[in-house]
Amino acid sequence: MRQLVSLFAAVVAVSSWANVARADVDAAVVKAEADRIAVVAKARDVAVAVFAPGGQGGGSGVVISPDGYALSNFHVTKGSGDAMKCGMADGRMYDAVIVGIDPVGDVAVIKLLGRNDFPCAELGDSDQVQVGDWAFAIGNPFLLATDFQPSVSYGIISGVRRYQYPAGTLLEYTDCIQTDASINPGNSGGPLFDAAGRLIGINGRGSFEKRGRVNVGVGYAISINQIKNFLGHLKSGRIVDHATLGARVASQADGRVAVVDILEDCDAFRRGLRYGDEIVRFGGRDIRTVNAFKNVLGIFPKDWRVPLTYRREGKNYDVVVRLEGLHSTEELISKVQGKGAAPQPQPDGPMPEPAPDAPKAPKIQPKKQGGPRPRPAVARPNAAPMPKEVKEVFETHRGYANFHFNKVERSRTWGRAVARGDFHELTGPWILKGELAAGGDAELRITDVLSSVTMPGGKLELPINDDLKNATDPPGSGGLLAAISIWRRLLVLGPEKFGELTYLGTVPLPTPAGAQAGPPVLADAFIGYVGGVEARFLFDPKNGDLAVVEVYRDGDDPCELHFSDYSEVEGRQFPHRLEVRYGDAVYAVIKLTDIKLEKGEAK
Amino acid sequence: MQTLLKCFLTARPKIIPFRLLAMMATLAFCLVANSNSATASLRQVIAQTQPKIVKIYGAGGFQGLEAYQSGMLISAEGHVLTVWSYVLDTDEILVVLDDGRKFKAKLMGADPRSELAVLKIEADDLAHFDLPAAVQAESGARVLAFSNLFGVATGDEPASVQHGHVAVKSQLEARRGVFDTTYKGAVYILDAMTNNPGAAGGALTNGEGQLLGMLGKELKNSLNNTWVNYAIPVDQITKTVDDIRTGKFVRQTADELEKKPEKALNLELLGMVLVPDVLERTPPFVDAVRADSPAAAAGLRADDLVLFVNDRLVQSCKAMISELEFIDRIDPVKITVIRDQDLVDVNLSAPAEKK
Numbered sequence: 001m002r003q004l005v006s007l008f009a010a011v012v013a014v015s016s017w018a019n020v021a022r023a024d025v026d027a028a029v030v031k032a033e034a035d036r037i038a039v040v041a042k043a044r045d046v047a048v049a050v051f052a053p054g055g056q057g058g059g060s061g062v063v064i065s066p067d068g069y070a071l072s073n074f075h076v077t078k079g080s081g082d083a084m085k086c087g088m089a090d091g092r093m094y095d096a097v098i099v100g101i102d103p104v105g106d107v108a109v110i111k112l113l114g115r116n117d118f119p120c121a122e123l124g125d126s127d128q129v130q131v132g133d134w135a136f137a138i139g140n141p142f143l144l145a146t147d148f149q150p151s152v153s154y155g156i157i158s159g160v161r162r163y164q165y166p167a168g169t170l171l172e173y174t175d176c177i178q179t180d181a182s183i184n185p186g187n188s189g190g191p192l193f194d195a196a197g198r199l200i201g202i203n204g205r206g207s208f209e210k211r212g213r214v215n216v217g218v219g220y221a222i223s224i225n226q227i228k229n230f231l232g233h234l235k236s237g238r239i240v241d242h243a244t245l246g247a248r249v250a251s252q253a254d255g256r257v258a259v260v261d262i263l264e265d266c267d268a269f270r271r272g273l274r275y276g277d278e279i280v281r282f283g284g285r286d287i288r289t290v291n292a293f294k295n296v297l298g299i300f301p302k303d304w305r306v307p308l309t310y311r312r313e314g315k316n317y318d319v320v321v322r323l324e325g326l327h328s329t330e331e332l333i334s335k336v337q338g339k340g341a342a343p344q345p346q347p348d349g350p351m352p353e354p355a356p357d358a359p360k361a362p363k364i365q366p367k368k369q370g371g372p373r374p375r376p377a378v379a380r381p382n383a384a385p386m387p388k389e390v391k392e393v394f395e396t397h398r399g400y401a402n403f404h405f406n407k408v409e410r411s412r413t414w415g416r417a418v419a420r421g422d423f424h425e426l427t428g429p430w431i432l433k434g435e436l437a438a439g440g441d442a443e444l445r446i447t448d449v450l451s452s453v454t455m456p457g458g459k460l461e462l463p464i465n466d467d468l469k470n471a472t473d474p475p476g477s478g479g480l481l482a483a484i485s486i487w488r489r490l491l492v493l494g495p496e497k498f499g500e501l502t503y504l505g506t507v508p509l510p511t512p513a514g515a516q517a518g519p520p521v522l523a524d525a526f527i528g529y530v531g532g533v534e535a536r537f538l539f540d541p542k543n544g545d546l547a548v549v550e551v552y553r554d555g556d557d558p559c560e561l562h563f564s565d566y567s568e569v570e571g572r573q574f575p576h577r578l579e580v581r582y583g584d585a586v587y588a589v590i591k592l593t594d595i596k597l598e599k600g601e602a603k
Numbered sequence: 604m605q606t607l608l609k610c611f612l613t614a615r616p617k618i619i620p621f622r623l624l625a626m627m628a629t630l631a632f633c634l635v636a637n638s639n640s641a642t643a644s645l646r647q648v649i650a651q652t653q654p655k656i657v658k659i660y661g662a663g664g665f666q667g668l669e670a671y672q673s674g675m676l677i678s679a680e681g682h683v684l685t686v687w688s689y690v691l692d693t694d695e696i697l698v699v700l701d702d703g704r705k706f707k708a709k710l711m712g713a714d715p716r717s718e719l720a721v722l723k724i725e726a727d728d729l730a731h732f733d734l735p736a737a738v739q740a741e742s743g744a745r746v747l748a749f750s751n752l753f754g755v756a757t758g759d760e761p762a763s764v765q766h767g768h769v770a771v772k773s774q775l776e777a778r779r780g781v782f783d784t785t786y787k788g789a790v791y792i793l794d795a796m797t798n799n800p801g802a803a804g805g806a807l808t809n810g811e812g813q814l815l816g817m818l819g820k821e822l823k824n825s826l827n828n829t830w831v832n833y834a835i836p837v838d839q840i841t842k843t844v845d846d847i848r849t850g851k852f853v854r855q856t857a858d859e860l861e862k863k864p865e866k867a868l869n870l871e872l873l874g875m876v877l878v879p880d881v882l883e884r885t886p887p888f889v890d891a892v893r894a895d896s897p898a899a900a901a902g903l904r905a906d907d908l909v910l911f912v913n914d915r916l917v918q919s920c921k922a923m924i925s926e927l928e929f930i931d932r933i934d935p936v937k938i939t940v941i942r943d944q945d946l947v948d949v950n951l952s953a954p955a956e957k958k
Contacts (some may be wrong), residue, residue, distance in 0.1 A: 131764055132645035156645070158763040162755060178755065180765040180795065207753040207799070213829060217765050217796030218753055245942075251758075255703070288703065289758040 023340050024462030039197040040136065040152055045119040047138040047191060049087040049145040052080035060139030060190025061086065062199060063120045068112035071227060072189030073204045074101045077108040082402065083390040086112050087148030097390045100234035101401045103336050104173045104242040104326060106204050108225055109234040113389055121191060126223035129177060133157045137181045137203050139190025155181025157268025163221055163291040164205060170335060174298025176220045177201045181310025192221040200224050220301060225359055226299040232506025232522060233301050237405035241332050243302040243323030249293050267554045270583065271319040273310055280316060281309035302326065304507055332401050410503040413524040414495050421572030423491040427600030430488055437589035446488045453483040468531030469553060478559030478582030483551040486535045489560060501528035509538060509547060523547065545573060557583040569595050648812040649764050654701040654730040656762040656806060658682055658751045661690040673750040673762065674698065674722065676731035681724035685804035686820055687713040691720055698724050703759030712847035715910050716946060718786050718820065719840050721847040732806065734844060737814040737837035740791065744769045748797040750805025750818055767795025776817055777822035777831050785946055790833040791816055797832045805889060807834035813856035851914065864931035870924065872932060872953040874898040877920045884919040901949035907940035
């Protein structure tokens with residue numbers, strides 16, 4: 001008893017000593033501590049512990065919208081399969097489904113189900129992150145969060161704009177953030193926050209060499225700004241590809257970064273880039289090393305248009321280059337989903353595919369990743385049957401992680417457009433008269449079977465049939481007649497009856513000619529195929545109006561229709577200005593003054 | 604700023620004082636806010652320190668031996684302090700500065716006992732650490748570690764920074780592979796994962812960017828077999844660095860003018876046979892020791908690797924032979940060899956000349 005009493009006295013003494021010490025602490029320190037606790041408490045609520053069905057394997061994630069969209073790593077979801085279980089700090093477990101994947105950038109978007117009021121992270125601006133900033137990682141290291149309570153590790157930013165070579169066949173970390181906050185296996189896919197609790201990156205990789213797969217003070221996070229560029233594409237349900245310029249660059253002895261190889265059928269070549277040209281600026285950044293170039297290239301999805309400045313014989317040339325896919329569509333799909341028509345699920349997914357010249361690994365060999373990424377033991381994807389609520393939001397389709405979400409985004413985008421103007425009854429001739437900016441009158445006449453244009457030079461007609469591949473009239477327009485027909489086709493038929501048409505993702509809305517380049521405005525985009533050509537439709541994010549139609553033929557610049565000056569025509573918002581661009585030139589600007597859209601005859 | 608003010612002056616003269624005041628107040632507030640913010644000052648300390656860190660590339664690149672390490676500038680004229688390692692065992696040592704400039708570096712000297720080396724590049728006006736101004740740190744002190752660990756940075760990319768604390772300042776008890784380290788002096792033991800591949804030669808500073816020590820090579824604790832994260836305090840290495848800089852460790856080109864003795868020492872007199880000199884820089888391994896020779900009497904053995912002759916570093920058979928040419932045969936010579944990872948000093952004298 002006496003011992004107990006003295007023990008009690010000792011406890012009291014220690015705790016009161018602690019209180020005294022606390023009172024001595026500078027108020028600023030106490031406040032800083034309280035602030036940090038509050039930031040971490042808020043951040044814990046948005047972290048996700050990802051578990052494969054059956055519990056063998058998993059990683060981390062972070063919720064970014066109240067309806068449950070969450071970010072993780074591709075190498076985490078690859079192991080967990082298309083349906084996963086997600087634990088959050090509220091102690092609840094949610095079913096989640098794969099939405100889209102970026103196998104090269106190692107990013108996956110998943111959607112947690114069952115709520116529309118998920119706590120979600122505020123996205124930061126990772127371009128503002130600097131070395132020395134405090135940062136913290138939250139996640140599920142070593143899959144410790146079996147009670148769903150995430151772990152927190154605090155550190156500083158050790159480096160920014162780091163380039164990490166591809167590991168295995170695909171994964172490449174470009175422009176990533178290096179931190180000394182502990183990143184261990186299981187932290188993969190989890191959030192890296194700045195000191196204010198804003199999401200600045202997704203932890204996915206560490207430098208692991210001889211010391212086994214544990215933290216060595218060097219973790220890498222995919223920057224949130226890169227993910228913002230890819231997010232629209234990821235929400236399209238796609239297997240998203242990264243980009244190439246179509247040219248290879250190398251450091252020269254004098255320190256210049258110069259083009260040492262270029263494909264003649266790429267957009268960069270058409271924009272004038274040639275062998276030996278020095279790359280000066282790319283994507284708004286000065287380029288002094290090959291890594292800096294790769295860093296810029298890695299943060300953009302394919303098909304994006306990115307400003308490029310090159311120098312030849314002392315003169316700078318500013319162009320905007322459309323980036324090509326890093327892989328052919330089939331190549332990327334094969335690497336992720338396997339060859340042939342077999343869609344997911346694949347119990348033993350073939351990632352990474354050995355290089356063509358590498359000997360094929362025996363089938364029973366356990367899957368080994370070449371790279372030093374943290375990856376807990378991988379479960380057999382889809383070992384457990386998919387829950388009903390997940391099945392309802394999951395649809396297999398070759399080239400897609402989950403085609404269901406493509407339909408979701410397509411409907412959402414089209415719904416906005418239709419709210420501005422519903423043209424499905426206007427199947428009769430469309431007659432658009434106006435004035436050319438260059439002088440003279442113009443008339444466009446479009447029906448289901450014929451497009452015609454009358455300009456001061458004369459009249460041209462194009463019968464609309466199954467082959468628009470060579471329909472490039474009027475000369476110099478890149479195919480205006482075909483393009484306006486395709487434009488009307490979408491407005492009248494809608495995306496479902498158009499033919500093969502899907503939601504592409506988001507791409508920067510081209511700036512009007514002569515306007516100053518600001519931060520890119522991202523537009524929802526459709527991609528469709530008709531008459532042997534590819535068409536893209538960009539919708540203005542402000543109001544949902546169809547702003548741009550681009551019609552592509554193989555190996556050529558697209559014919560671009562830029563629609564603006566929308567105002568009401570018989571109860572529908574309709575463009576009153578049409579700008580036709582082809583390559584570097586503006587072919588025509590037509591101010592529409594007389595618009596007749598006729599209803600079709602009832603059959 | 605000035606043009607902005609001029610604009611206001613011409614446009615609306617009456618409003619200037621107000622605007623000016625507001626602008627100055629905002630500016631002042633920003634400055635105060637910045638200096639109060641711990642992160643902002645950490646950013647500044649790091650930004651000022653990173654230009655003093657260099658990336659070093661040399662020999663290696665096979666069997667898990669990285670061909671790179673870190674270093675720090677210790678003079679405005681391009682003296683670089685780093686660790687003595689196989690990476691420097693080449694005539695082609697490349698030093699890359701923080702701004703991306705590349706230099707071929709010359710090895711001024713190295714001390715395998717304290718495992719440090721000093722390189723020299725031909726440059727001026729470089730940001731650098733001042734070794735005499737280095738400070739000490741107690742247990743618990745917050746520290747920053749700067750290095751190019753894992754070779755993460757290339758070209759003009761800055762070195763990596765990690766943060767941590769001094770756990771304790773203690774004697775190093777560690778080993779490399781199965782061997783004990785040659786350096787057994789005091790070290791700062793750190794609570795951060797600093798001593799990774801490529802980190803050796805990096806700088807440890809306090810939170811104000813003042814130099815505390817140099818990150819050492821990868822080592823394991825000889826008691827519990829865990830990796831050790833440590834730095835060698837500057838006071839343990841200053842004297843050696845000074846000795847190297849003053850040319851004590853390696854014969855400088857100027858020394859070539861030094862008069863050689865009429866009758867110099869040679870290997871034959873000492874009874875040493877080196878391995879056949881087949882490379883540009885054949886390491887001076889002892890191939891054989893003649894019986895009843897001074898070398899045999901002093902206990903030299905085959906497979907000993909000669910490091911120093913009279914405390915001067917000899918990196919090749921040629922350097923060893925040439926070094927002996929400066930020593931009069933009547934004088935004793937101290938030869939330092941490395942044997943089973945231990946440094947062994949022996950003193951030899953050539954037998955008296957027979958008339």
